[in-house]
Amino acid sequence: MSDAEFHDDGEGEGAEPEILTLPLDAWHRARGGRMVPFAGYHMPVQYEGIMAEHLWTRDSAGLFDVSHMGQLTISGEGVADALEALVPGDISALKPGRMRYSLLLNEEGGILDDLMITNAGDHLYLVVNGAVKWDDIAHLREELPDNITLNHGDDLALLALQGPKAVDALADIGVAPAQDGGPGVRDLVFMQAAPMVWRGVALGVSRSGYTGEDGYEISLSADAAEQFADALCAYDAVKPCGLGARDSLRLEAGLPLYGHDLDEGTDPVEGDLAFAISKRRREDGGFPGAGRILAAIANGPQRKRVGFAVEGRQPVREGAPVFAGAVQVGHITSGGFAPSVGAPIAMGYVASDALSGPLEAEVRGKRIALSVTAMPFVPHRYVRKGV
Amino acid sequence: MPRYFTQDHEWIDVDGDSATVGITDYAQGQLGDVVFVEVPDAGRVVAKGDDAAVVESVKAASDVYAPVSGTVIEGNSGLDADPSLVNSAPEGDGWFFRMALSDPSELEGLMDAAAYQTYVDSL
Numbered sequence: 001m002s003d004a005e006f007h008d009d010g011e012g013e014g015a016e017p018e019i020l021t022l023p024l025d026a027w028h029r030a031r032g033g034r035m036v037p038f039a040g041y042h043m044p045v046q047y048e049g050i051m052a053e054h055l056w057t058r059d060s061a062g063l064f065d066v067s068h069m070g071q072l073t074i075s076g077e078g079v080a081d082a083l084e085a086l087v088p089g090d091i092s093a094l095k096p097g098r099m100r101y102s103l104l105l106n107e108e109g110g111i112l113d114d115l116m117i118t119n120a121g122d123h124l125y126l127v128v129n130g131a132v133k134w135d136d137i138a139h140l141r142e143e144l145p146d147n148i149t150l151n152h153g154d155d156l157a158l159l160a161l162q163g164p165k166a167v168d169a170l171a172d173i174g175v176a177p178a179q180d181g182g183p184g185v186r187d188l189v190f191m192q193a194a195p196m197v198w199r200g201v202a203l204g205v206s207r208s209g210y211t212g213e214d215g216y217e218i219s220l221s222a223d224a225a226e227q228f229a230d231a232l233c234a235y236d237a238v239k240p241c242g243l244g245a246r247d248s249l250r251l252e253a254g255l256p257l258y259g260h261d262l263d264e265g266t267d268p269v270e271g272d273l274a275f276a277i278s279k280r281r282r283e284d285g286g287f288p289g290a291g292r293i294l295a296a297i298a299n300g301p302q303r304k305r306v307g308f309a310v311e312g313r314q315p316v317r318e319g320a321p322v323f324a325g326a327v328q329v330g331h332i333t334s335g336g337f338a339p340s341v342g343a344p345i346a347m348g349y350v351a352s353d354a355l356s357g358p359l360e361a362e363v364r365g366k367r368i369a370l371s372v373t374a375m376p377f378v379p380h381r382y383v384r385k386g387v
Numbered sequence: 388m389p390r391y392f393t394q395d396h397e398w399i400d401v402d403g404d405s406a407t408v409g410i411t412d413y414a415q416g417q418l419g420d421v422v423f424v425e426v427p428d429a430g431r432v433v434a435k436g437d438d439a440a441v442v443e444s445v446k447a448a449s450d451v452y453a454p455v456s457g458t459v460i461e462g463n464s465g466l467d468a469d470p471s472l473v474n475s476a477p478e479g480d481g482w483f484f485r486m487a488l489s490d491p492s493e494l495e496g497l498m499d500a501a502a503y504q505t506y507v508d509s510l
Binding site: 045046049051248336339344364 | 396425443444445448
C-alpha cells in the first residue's frame with residue numbers, strides 16, 4: 001500500500017526547509033495526535049480519527065491548534081488607509097472590535113494570501129496563512145509606508161474552538177471581559193472581537209473560524225497555551241481535533257484554502273470572493289489589480305470557483321481534470337469525502353461558458369459526473385445577533 | 388493456510404494455487420476512515436508490485452499493490468456496499484481480491500506474521 005501522507009501545502013517551501021514545532025507540540029503528542037509536516041510545522045492531522053472529529057465539531061466543540069498561522073499587528077498614523085493600498089476591503093470603515101475577511105493582492109490582482117483583519121482599537125490585528133506568512137511579512141514591510149510599524153506575534157499561540165457548544169465551553173471555564181463593561185464570550189457576534197482574560201492570562205477572543213460553525217478563535221501567549229487547552233479539554237463537550245477534520249469542515253462550509261483553491265494566478269472574482277471587494281473600493285479603486293478585478297466584476301470572470309456534488313461514492317480530489325465532453329474546461333482544487341453530507345464533494349475552477357453543461361471529473365481514467373452546487377454544502381451556523 | 392505480509396502492508400492468504408489479498412490492521416489504522424475502495428476486475432493480470440486496488444480514506448487515496456504475480460479471480464464486491472469493512476475487519480471480511488498465482492516462488496520473499504510484527508514495531 002502506498003503512503004497516505006496528509007498533503008503538505010507546498011506553498012512557501014524552500015524559504016523555510018526546517019520543520020518547526022508549535023507551542024503545543026508536546027501536548028498534541030501526549031494526547032495521541034498524529035503529527036505530520038504542514039506549512040513548515042509539525043502539526044496534528046488527527047487524534048482519534050478525521051470522521052469522528054469532524055462530526056464531533058458539528059455536534060459539540062472541537063479544539064484546533066492553528067498556531068502555525070501568522071499573527072501580525074500593524075499600527076501608526078493612517079494605518080487603515082495604508083493597508084487599503086494592498087487589500088480591496090473597506091478597512092477605514094471597520095469599527096473597533098470588528099473583523100473582516102480580506103485579500104492581499106499583487107499588482108495583477110492575483111491573490112497573495114487571504115487573511116482576517118481586526119480593528120483592535122489602536123492597531124490592526126491580522127491573521128495570515130502559515131504557509132505564506134514569511135512572504136506576507138516581507139510584502140507588508142516592503143509596501144507599507146515607513147511610519148507604519150509591523151509586529152509579528154511569534155510568541156503567541158492561536159486556538160480555534162469550533163462548534164455549537166464552543167460558546168458554553170468558553171464561558172463556563174471562566175473566560176471573562178478584560179475590562180469592566182466590555183463584551184464577554186456570549187456578547188460577541190460573528191466577526192466581532194474583544195480582549196478577555198482567563199485566570200490572569202490575557203486573551204484576544206473573536207467569534208470567528210473556518211468550519212462554518214459558531215465558534216471562537218483565541219490568541220494568547222504561547223506560554224499559557226497548554227494550561228488553557230487543558231482547561232478546555234477538561235470540559236466534556238470539547239475534544240482536540242486535527243488538520244484533517246479542519247480541512248473537511250472548511251470544504252463542507254465552501255471556504256477556500258489558500259495554496260489549493262486560491263493562488264497568485266487567481267483573482268478574487270474568479271475565486272468567487274467578490275464579496276470581499278467593498279462597495280466603496282469598487283467605486284474608488286486604488287487597490288492592486290483594480291483594473292483587472294473591476295473589469296471582471298463588470299463583465300463576469302472567464303472562469304470561476306464552484307462547488308460540485310460528486311455522483312457515486314468515489315472521492316474526486318485536488319488536481320483531477322474537469323471535462324465537458326472531450327474538452328477539459330477546468331480542474332478540481334479541493335475534494336474529498338464530506339462526513340456531514342455523507343458523500344464526496346469538491347470545489348474547483350471551470351470556464352464560465354462551460355458551467356451550464358454537463359461536467360465530469362476524470363479519476364484514474366474513469367469519468368465521474370459532477371453537478372455544480374451552491375456552496376456551502378452544509379449551512380453555516382454563525383451567530384450574527386446576540387442571544 | 389499460510390499468511391504472508393509485505394512491507395507495503397498487504398497480507399496474502401495462500402491456498403494452493405490461489406490466494407486472498409487485503410491490507411493489514413496496521414495499514415487501516417494509518418489510513419483512518421475508509422470511504423471508498425476500487426478493487427480489480429476478474430481476469431486482470433498483475434505482476435508483483437503492480438497497482439492492483441485503490442483505497443480511499445477521508446483525506447487521501449492510496450494504492451494497494453499485488454504482493455505476487457497472477458490473475459485476479461474476483462474483487463470483493465462487499466466493499467462497494469460497505470467500504471468501512473476495511474476498518475472493522477481488515478484481515479477478514481475486508482479483503483480486497485482473490486487471485487490465481489502465476490509464480491508461487493515469489494512468496495518466499497514475503498514476511499510471516501512474526502516478521503511482519505517485528506517490522507511494524509520498528510516503524
